[in-house]
Amino acid sequence: MIMNINTSSAFVMVTLLILLIIPSSFFIDAEIMDYPSFVNGPNSWRNTPSTSFSFWESAGVRPILANGMFACGFHCSLDGGDCLFSVSIFEISSEDNSSSSTQVVWSANRNNPVEMQALLELTSEGKLNLKDANDTVVWSPSTSGKSISRLNLTTEGNLVLFDETNHMLWQSFDHPTDSLVRGQRLVSGQILRANVSSAGSSEGRYAFAVIDGKFVAYMDSDPSQSYYQSSSILSAEPEFQNGKFGSFHVADSANFIQLGSDGHLKAYELKESGWEGTDLLPIDPCSYPFVCGNYGVCLEKGCSCPDSVSENEAAFFRPIDFTTPNLGCSAMQPISCESSLLQSFLELRSGYSQRVYTSLFSNTIALKDCKEACLKNCSCKAATYTKGSCYFLSQVDSLKKTNSKDLTFIKVQNSTISDRPHFPERKKQNTSVIVGSTLGAIFGVFLICTFIFLRFKKGFQEVEEDYLDNMLGMPTRFSYEELKNVTKNFSNKLGEGGFGSIFQGTLPSGSEVAVKHLVGFGPVNKSFMTEVQTIGSIHHFNLVSLVGFCAQKFNRLLVYEYMANGSLDRWIFNKNRDLALSWKIRRKIILDIAKGLAYLHEDCNQKIVHLDIKPENILLDEHFNAKVSDFGLSKLIGKDQSRVITTMRGTPGYMAPEWLSSVITEKVDVYSFGIVVLEILCGRRNVDECQLEEDRHLLGLFKRKQEEGQLMDLVDKCSDDMQSNAAEVVQMMKVAAWCVQIEHARRPSMSIVVKLFEGSVDVAGNLNEDFQNGLTLEAMETFASIVLPSMLSGPR
Structure with a gap:
């Protein structure tokens, strides 16, 4: 733990004199409460x-x-x-x-x-x-x-x-949890841990403790970030043991002390207006490690994004919420390990840096080499160069102005179009003439094709709309104007998918919905029609409900029930311990997915194969009930059909090996389900380019660890609860292994998987013999590499 903050204790006596003792008349006696x-x-x-x-x-x-x-x-x-x-x-x-x-x-x-x-x-x-x-x-x-x-x-x-x-x-x-009351003492070895947020009760990242005779406030990270360290604190009464400060308790001038989710330690007393808190740590607002969120810059005027303190005219970051700047900033184009050649640095003006560096890369290196090394390291999100030393930041917390001459460079993703080379002047002019003429000709052809296409499209659109009106059992059909009103003119954007954007809305009945506004033709229309026909008339608790749709002229919109906790991937791939799901919740999510797929495969009039099961297509409601979503790639199979021939579709890493023959059964969903289960249990993606080469493929790593008898090494380490239930987690890993065998006939049906989780069926077969059934790491890499992008599902 890094502890290097020097603070003054001059405020102690003044504050103790100002704070008032709270009269007991404000409280009602327990006897009255009976x-x-x-x-x-x-x-x-x-x-x-x-x-x-x-x-x-x-x-x-x-x-x-x-x-x-x-x-x-x-x-x-x-x-x-x-x-x-x-x-x-x-x-x-x-x-x-x-x-x-x-x-x-x-x-x-x-x-x-x-x-x-x-x-x-x-x-x-x-x-x-x-x-x-x-x-x-x-x-x-x-x-x-x-x-x-x-x-x-x-x-x-x-x-x-x-x-x-x-x-x-x-x-x-x-x-103690996050608070101390009168009469309670915080001693060495005890820790106050703040809540994850003002609305959440689980443990957050901020902590406060007595360490080596000092009050220490810090944020859990690697390494820990201390933002206050002193032998005194306002409104607390220190106690000495053998001449050394050893503990403290709440002064009589306050009713309780609480470490807030924002890292502020406050003493609360009762005033006529209610509980009133007083900051106990005499530090400036920018000293809190996460005061402006990830990538946020703390300035005197408030929080901003890195672009405001750089010399670069291009914009690479934007606030997560323009109305609440302290939530942090997000990159306009996320960093991709697969596109490292298109990365560069956004240089901040001298003196802006993160309070604590993540790791020292080198203490004797040139600035140019420091940058180059960070670009080659996927986990390096930024670099700080100070006095010949190069520090890597694997996570960018809030940045603040310091008195140092540190140089901080934040890694950014450039456009896929490279910067234009510098040609000689005459060559430039000739090139401009040629390029201009070519573009003009192309533009003219484009206008003609567009006119013809729109004329054709208008007729096709009218036929399609009539077709939808004549279909039985369809959900509510909305007009485009109705959905504009429902979403307040598409103002509250929840996210983006491969075919368009998703907006939050509220129906006149008061029900919250998510409205997907599809953009494009061809595959978009096909996906829209498939979704409406597939799930428009089926209902199951573990399938996202299609509330309605809009097919009006060129507008294609789908209206779903609103899922408050978003998609599964944001919870299982997030390395923030505060957001780590417990074993109980993960097990429930896995069972929910299995029940949804079992219904699709066995309980519908026609067998429905989803074909794109992945964490991004599993949505969670406010109680973490999991529901399968996005049926744009799904396929209907008759009850009398055992298999079907279809074009390859899905997402690399989740696609079963039989896709190479284009002859598939519902067992392709079972394979994808097995991959998702392993991701949930291990807390990582099935293909992770940031890992060492031998560990990049989760299936290969799983097979190796199983052979070595070390499956517990794979259990998600971001969750203490998962670690304490590692034995049960490993048993569920074996079920996942049964689902991802190379021969589809060896995989269980989803109804059998549900019975497995409910305890009425035992895992069949021996894991040593059945796992992957001979599927090697080389085979997995080959299969992942031959899939054409045009066949695949993107973010949806």
Whole structure:
């Protein structure tokens, strides 16, 4: 961990004198709440909403214990979906005893929220278990095998567990989350970890701890980035052990201290207007590592993008959200490892750099060599050159102005058109005449062809529209004007696909939808017709619903149900530990995909083969229910047909080997499903050019690790939960291996896969014999390389 920030402690005494002691009259007594401060076992409590419409329910809290200003119980989000077993501090209005604010100060299951009907039970054996609605144990405190007899909530907000002899076995004060309350001490070895966001409860990247006798605020990264380090802190009372600072607790002038998701450490006290926070770290706003998001530049006037502090006139970055600049910036053209020859650097003016460098490439190198080395390294996103040393940044966090003369270069992707060479003047003029004449002729031919095409297209379009009107069982048909109103003139863009853009909208009924506006002819029309005909009349929970469509003149639009969490790829390939999915959620997603495909293959009037199963085509709703989407490449197969001949289509890396013969069955989807399962479990793409050559192909790496008996090495390391469930993950890897065998007849049907996951069928065959059935790494590379781009699916 890098710790190099020197700060002054002059603010300590001044702030301690200014902050006021909060009168207890603002809080309502626990006796009025009619909840006990302790309970004896055995006992149990179900997370069931009440119909009393009390201020507890309005705050989303279902208490079990209450004492003074604290309550312990189930604390749920506003939509009632995610619930924590937690201790909360309350601010109660003194006028009508209605709750005006509640704040969680400790939680047991912040990384694994439970749902309605979850259960907390103190068993007759003396175990305290928090179980989700499906009876899965989510949390249980470690009490060294001793029997718990009683739960007690103190007036300080400490949840304490006692045995029959009244001996304390466990207390929440020893396991802080993101907050400290009065009476609680943060000692060496304990860490405050901020929430991932203001709306999310899981652990974020910011942390605060006592290390080597100093207060240290830092952001988890590789290496960790310290942004505050001092032996003093405002509104905290340090305690010395053997003459050395060892811990601190909240001063009496505040009710609790909280490390926010933005990295700010604040002391909160109750004012008439509600909870009011005071910053405790005496540092400037630009000192927070992620204050302006990825690629954001922190300036006195606020956050901006790197283009504003470079000498380059071209624009390479834009804000993720123009109305909220601190969310960071995104590249207009993403960096591609496959197009490294088209990359260059955006040079920032001297003195702008990231606070902490990722890795030292060399301490004796020329500037030119530093740049060249970064261009050749796929993981290098930027380079900083200072005093002959070259540092690589594998992730670009917020940048700030420093007093140094550091030179920072951000890697950018250029256009596919190379810069024009510098010809002699006369040659330039001759070339211009030739090029101008040629372009003029081409343009004239283009206008004539366009006119003929549009005339033909108009007639074809009218026939196509009549055809759609005569089809039975079609979803709602919208006019183009209706969808313009639904999407507020296509103003809220969710993303882009190979055939157009997707916009968020709201129907008159209030339902949120995603509207895909297709652009182009030929393949676009074919994809549109296939999608409408394929899923327009089928309905399944694990298939994205087609709400409606628009076919009006040249406008082609598809209206889907809105999926709040987007596509699967953004969750499983993101190396941010804060966004890492738990084992429980990943397992559920895999089962959802399997159920959707089983329905397509076996329960429809005609067998539907999707042909483009990949993470980008798996969408997640707000509860992480997975649904298969994008049927633009799908194929219908009659019930009496066992196979079909069709042109090659799909995405390289997910296409089964039998595509080489163009004779396929529904087992091509099973193969793609197996690849997606491995990607979900391993947290990486099946072909990753950033890996070492021998590890680039996930199937080849999987086969090698299986032979070495080291499959656990492949489990996603970004998730501690995945690592702790590695044995179960490996079992699911074996199911994926069954799905990706080279002989399609050896692969299971999707209905069998569903039964496997539900536990009613065992994995057949021996993994050593069946895996890949002789498919070598060379064979995989050959197959991936011969697929023509015109046959493939792009981002959709």
